[in-house]
Amino acid sequence: MAKNDFKVLVGCTGSVASVKVPALVEELKNESLDVKVVATDASLHFFSADSVSVPVYTDREEWNAWKTLSDPVLHIELRRWADLMLIAPLDANTLAKIANGICDNLLTCTVRAWDRKRPLIFCPAMNTHMWEHPFTAKQIGILLEDLGYIQVSPVTKKLACGDYGNGGLAQVKTIVDVVLRAIGNEHSKERRDET
Numbered sequence: 001m002a003k004n005d006f007k008v009l010v011g012c013t014g015s016v017a018s019v020k021v022p023a024l025v026e027e028l029k030n031e032s033l034d035v036k037v038v039a040t041d042a043s044l045h046f047f048s049a050d051s052v053s054v055p056v057y058t059d060r061e062e063w064n065a066w067k068t069l070s071d072p073v074l075h076i077e078l079r080r081w082a083d084l085m086l087i088a089p090l091d092a093n094t095l096a097k098i099a100n101g102i103c104d105n106l107l108t109c110t111v112r113a114w115d116r117k118r119p120l121i122f123c124p125a126m127n128t129h130m131w132e133h134p135f136t137a138k139q140i141g142i143l144l145e146d147l148g149y150i151q152v153s154p155v156t157k158k159l160a161c162g163d164y165g166n167g168g169l170a171q172v173k174t175i176v177d178v179v180l181r182a183i184g185n186e187h188s189k190e191r192r193d194e195t
C-alpha cells in the first residue's frame with residue numbers, strides 16, 4: 001500500500017490540547033496521508049470543525065446517518081475505512097472509558113470496534129494532578145499491555161491551566177513521527193506477508 005493510500009482516523013477529546021488538532025491534521029496531510037477526524041462534543045470547545053480541511057464526524061453525524069435498518073453505522077464504517085487510529089489528545093475521561101470498555105459516543109464506539117491488528121496510537125494530555133493520579137497509570141497499562149496500543153508520552157511543561165508538570169500533549173512533530181514509524185512497520189509486515 002502506498003503512503004498516500006494510508007488512511008488515518010484522528011480521534012480528539014475534550015483536552016485543551018485539542019486546539020492543536022487543525023495543525024496536527026495539516027501535518028498529517030503534508031505527509032500525503034488520507035485523514036478523517038472523529039471529535040467528541042467536548043473537543044469542539046477547543047477547535048472549530050470548519051477550521052479543519054478534512055471531514056469531522058461527531059455523535060450528530062452518527063445518529064443522522066442512521067434512520068433505518070439498511071443504513072450504515074458510522075462507527076463501523078470508520079473502523080473499516082481506517083488503517084490506523086490516532087487519538088490526540090486523549091483526555092482523562094476518554095482514557096478511563098476506553099480502559100473500561102465503555103462505548104457511549106462515536107469515538108469510544110469506534111475504538112471498541114477497532115481491529116486490533118491495526119495500530120492505535122494515543123497521546124494523553126491532562127493536568128499534571130490528573131496525570132499523577134493512580135488511575136492514570138493503571139488505565140494506561142491496560143491500553144499498552146492488554147490492548148497493544150502505542151503511547152506517545154506526554155511532556156513536562158507549563159500547562160494551559162498554569163500548573164507546571166507532566167501531562168502536556170507531545171509536540172505535533174513527535175506525534176507525526178510516531179505515526180510515520182507505525183506506517184513503516186505496517187508496510188514491512190505487508191512485504192513479509194507477500195514473501
Ligand SMILES: Cc1cc2nc3c(=O)[nH]c(=O)nc-3n(C[C@H](O)[C@H](O)[C@H](O)COP(=O)(O)O)c2cc1C
Binds near residue numbers: 040090127
Ligand atoms: C477549559 C477546559 C480544559 C480542559 N482540559 C482538559 C485536559 O487537558 N485534559 C483532560 O483530561 N480533561 C480536560 N478537561 C475536562 C474534559 O473536557 C472533560 O472531562 C470532558 O467531559 C471530556 O469529555 P470527552 O472525553 O468526551 O471529550 C478540560 C475542561 C475544560 C472546561
